[in-house]
Amino acid sequence: MDKTIIKNTYQILDWDSNFFRHKFAKIFPQILKINELVEILSEMKEQNIRIAYWASDPGDEESQEGAKRFGGVFS
Numbered sequence: 572m573d574k575t576i577i578k579n580t581y582q583i584l585d586w587d588s589n590f591f592r593h594k595f596a597k598i599f600p601q602i603l604k605i606n607e608l609v610e611i612l613s614e615m616k617e618q619n620i621r622i623a624y625w626a627s628d629p630g631d632e633e634s635q636e637g638a639k640r641f642g643g644v645f646s
Contacts, residue, residue: 580611581596582597583620584597587622593621596620596622596624597624601626601628602628602631602634603633603634604637605640608634609637625638625643627643
């Protein structure tokens with residue numbers, strides 16, 4: 572995945588990051604292939620992002636599998 576595309580798939584959450592003193596971000600696409608999620612999470616790790624929110628599509632099996640594989644918490 573192109574780095575420009577990766578950067579457009581998440582946003583740093585300034586308020587959360589400032590308040591908790593750790594980088595927080597939100598992943599935008601509700602549906603991601605596992606390999607796309609791997610690339611996004613890798614980029615986020617390079618950026619020292621510690622927490623990521625992702626409202627993944629509950630009806631998309633691959634997104635749900637990816638969330639589970641990488642320690643997602645479902646609520």
